[in-house]
Amino acid sequence: MQSEPLVLSKREKRKLAGEYPDLCLTCGTCAGGCPVTGVDGMDMRKAVRMALLGLDQELIDSRFPWICTLCARCEHGCPMSIDLLKMMRSARTHRERDKVPGVLHKGVVQCLKSGNNVGIPKEDYLFLLEDLGVELAEELPGFRVPVDDKGARILVTINSKEPFAEPEDMFFWWKIFYAAKESWTTTSENWEGVNWGLFTGDDESMKEVVRRIVEHYKSLECEYLLLPE
Amino acid sequence: MSVHDLLKEYIETGRIKLDKSKHPELTTYHDPCNYGRKSERTFGHGYYEEPRWIVQQCVENFVDTYPTKVNNYCCGAGGGAWAMPYAEERIYYGRVKVKQIKDTGAEMLIAPCHNCRDQIMKSLRQEYDMMDLEVKYLWELVADSLVIEGVDE
Numbered sequence: 001m002q003s004e005p006l007v008l009s010k011r012e013k014r015k016l017a018g019e020y021p022d023l024c025l026t027c028g029t030c031a032g033g034c035p036v037t038g039v040d041g042m043d044m045r046k047a048v049r050m051a052l053l054g055l056d057q058e059l060i061d062s063r064f065p066w067i068c069t070l071c072a073r074c075e076h077g078c079p080m081s082i083d084l085l086k087m088m089r090s091a092r093t094h095r096e097r098d099k100v101p102g103v104l105h106k107g108v109v110q111c112l113k114s115g116n117n118v119g120i121p122k123e124d125y126l127f128l129l130e131d132l133g134v135e136l137a138e139e140l141p142g143f144r145v146p147v148d149d150k151g152a153r154i155l156v157t158i159n160s161k162e163p164f165a166e167p168e169d170m171f172f173w174w175k176i177f178y179a180a181k182e183s184w185t186t187t188s189e190n191w192e193g194v195n196w197g198l199f200t201g202d203d204e205s206m207k208e209v210v211r212r213i214v215e216h217y218k219s220l221e222c223e224y225l226l227l228p229e
Numbered sequence: 230m231s232v233h234d235l236l237k238e239y240i241e242t243g244r245i246k247l248d249k250s251k252h253p254e255l256t257t258y259h260d261p262c263n264y265g266r267k268s269e270r271t272f273g274h275g276y277y278e279e280p281r282w283i284v285q286q287c288v289e290n291f292v293d294t295y296p297t298k299v300n301n302y303c304c305g306a307g308g309g310a311w312a313m314p315y316a317e318e319r320i321y322y323g324r325v326k327v328k329q330i331k332d333t334g335a336e337m338l339i340a341p342c343h344n345c346r347d348q349i350m351k352s353l354r355q356e357y358d359m360m361d362l363e364v365k366y367l368w369e370l371v372a373d374s375l376v377i378e379g380v381d382e
């Protein structure tokens with residue numbers, strides 16, 4: 001006689017246990033290979049248990065999903081191939097936005113507003129690029145920084161940290177492009193290459209930032225997109 | 230397009246010329262989680278070999294870390310940790326990476342990621358007494374190895 005299988009988890013009711021943590025063998029492989037196992041008395045195996053036991057809110061409120069660097073070593077080692085990172089990231093998603101640690105969420109809001117995580121105004125940015133371009137041209141005759149060049153082969157995004165704090169680090173790529181006689185361009189707006197929505201678990205903002213880059217890519221008719229992160 | 234594919238293309242097709250003798254020091258490489266494990270899981274290809282090959286076009290002496298590639302350890306600043314207030318935990322996390330680097334005996338470390346480079350160069354070096362270690366981006370190493378026609382020749 002066929003009987004109903006035992007129900008091990010009611011997946012649909014769980015917020016965080018969406019990607020099969022009910023397969024967990026509790027072997028501890030995940031926790032064993034993680035450099036922050038034990039911090040706050042937490043580890044990945046416990047996090048999985050919490051999600052399965054319905055302690056979602058406790059996990060969301062804990063520091064663990066943020067101290068975990070989402071490095072995926074646990075996930076790689078997991079014999080059941082459970083999507084541990086998806087679980088961690090969704091725990092971040094469920095954190096109230098004003099309780100996202102540090103400047104991450106502020107950066108996301110700033111990026112949606114100004115086109116980069118640190119709010120550099122367009123004029124300042126263009127001035128800086130031109131200034132740096134002139135400086136580099138002293139070493140590399142004829143060098144200039146292409147901005148919004150239609151039909152360039154490669155569209156390049158910029159990590160806002162560089163124009164903000166370490167502008168001369170942009171020279172590395174510029175020199176390589178110069179040497180390779182590459183046809184490339186950056187953009188005057190929405191040039192940010194660091195998508196913090198990825199880290200805050202904010203899919204909507206993340207997609208919007210990507211959408212803006214793709215829009216440039218299409219309108220400038222570039223062949224490749226380079227995000228040197 | 231990945232930075233690795235582009236740099237490899239430039240080198241292989243001869244679009245850029247590099248001079249290894251500019252970097253005789255023993256050099257190792259850090260695998261960022263995003264180009265390794267996460268790329269492997271998401272796109273079916275982890276960038277382990279390409280960056281090692283690129284580095285070896287720029288340096289004379291290369292040494293790998295242990296463990297390496299897919300089993301390598303995170304620098305400790307992934308997931309946005311650099312922009313979070315948990316500095317103590319971030320530095321504690323990095324101790325494993327530090328041991329790996331010290332065990333290689335390398336004088337220079339190459340990282341193809343802003344985040345990993347900042348964590349190792351601006352934080353772990355100071356915290357774990359490694360100030361002698363030089364840290365460069367992969368593209369910085371390439372830029373520093375360039376021989377540019379009409380400029381250097």
Ligand code: SF4
Pocket residue numbers: 030033034035036037043044067068069070071072073074075303
């Ligand atoms: S992803 Fe998080 S829990 Fe897993 S090994 Fe890395 S830091 Fe540890």
Ligand code: SF4
Pocket residue numbers: 023024025026027028029030031044045048074077078079080081082
């Ligand atoms: S490695 Fe996988 S199966 Fe083992 S305890 Fe961790 S989540 Fe469970």
